[in-house]
Amino acid sequence: MKSFGLILVLCASLASAHYTFPSLVVGGKTSAAWQYVRETNNYNSQAPVTDVTSADFRCYDSATNPTTSTVTIAAGSQLGIECDNTIYHPGVVNVYMAKAPSSVTGWAGDGAVWFKVYQISAVTNGGTSISWPAQNLPGVTFTIPKNLPTGQYLVRIEAIALHTASTYGGAQFYISCGQLNVTGGGSGKPGPLVSIPGVYTGYEPGILININYPIPKNYTQPGPAVWSG
Ligand SMILES: *[C@@H]1O[C@H](CO)[C@@H](O)[C@H](O)[C@H]1NC(C)=O
Ligand SMILES: *[C@@H]1O[C@H](CO)[C@@H](O)[C@H](O)[C@H]1NC(C)=O
Ligand SMILES: [Cu+2]
DSSP states (O other): OHHHHHHHHHHHHOGGGOOOOOEEEETTEEOOTTSSBOOOTTTTTOOOBOOTTSTHHHHSOTTTOOOOOOEEEETTSEEEEEOSSOOOSSEEEEEEEEEOSSOOTTOOOOSSOEEEEEEEOOEEOTTSOEEOTTTTOSEEEEEOOTTSOSEEEEEEEEEEEOTTTTSTTOOEEEEEEEEEEEESOOOOOOOSOBOTTTSOOSOSTTTSOOSSSSOOSOOOOSSSOBOOO
């Protein structure tokens, strides 16, 4: 319980403890901040979203009305999504994508169009320990599925911080949406498809959870299974 109190104090006192995901890494090159990522409302405050039902749970950009460029990337190659800090808090990561009907510029991402392409979960050990492989990473890197159809996509990262998640609405979501032009794709059928918001109620065992005591025996990653193509 001692370390739980310490984390709360650190969280409240250090704005630098919070983070955004403003850059993409394509072909080993890191983009400028907000070049290919829609500028989020928290670009300055870095504060999280906590209401999983709000419209801002999707891309967190209602206040910025961002115009963003689109980066071209080949299916089967690596995409990085970089943090402006590190993923400071204990928690997990999900990355979703959604295919735009035509140009992704200005496309909102409405409807059941989102599928998961990557996740970093927790490591449990029958109740003796729990660890968070995403914690302190400078960002995430994953492969755009080789069979993903060619076209334009939104790519949405959510880093879920769980240090204050033991009451409803306590989990903190750090969110960004980037714009991708995927080339050389295949004929895969991505799924399961979900709506965002809508994918979570906030009562999931991996979202409403006390990670400190008792130490969770198991951890259930929020959201659908990863589509790997
Ligand atoms: C997407 O990539 C194709 C193939 O390289 C290119 O012709 C097209 O202009 C690109 N579109 C955007 C929006 O970057
Ligand atoms: C652990 O597994 C049990 C049994 O399936 C489930 O009820 C519980 O919600 C899980 N706990 C977490 C934190 O995912
Ligand atoms: Cu915090």
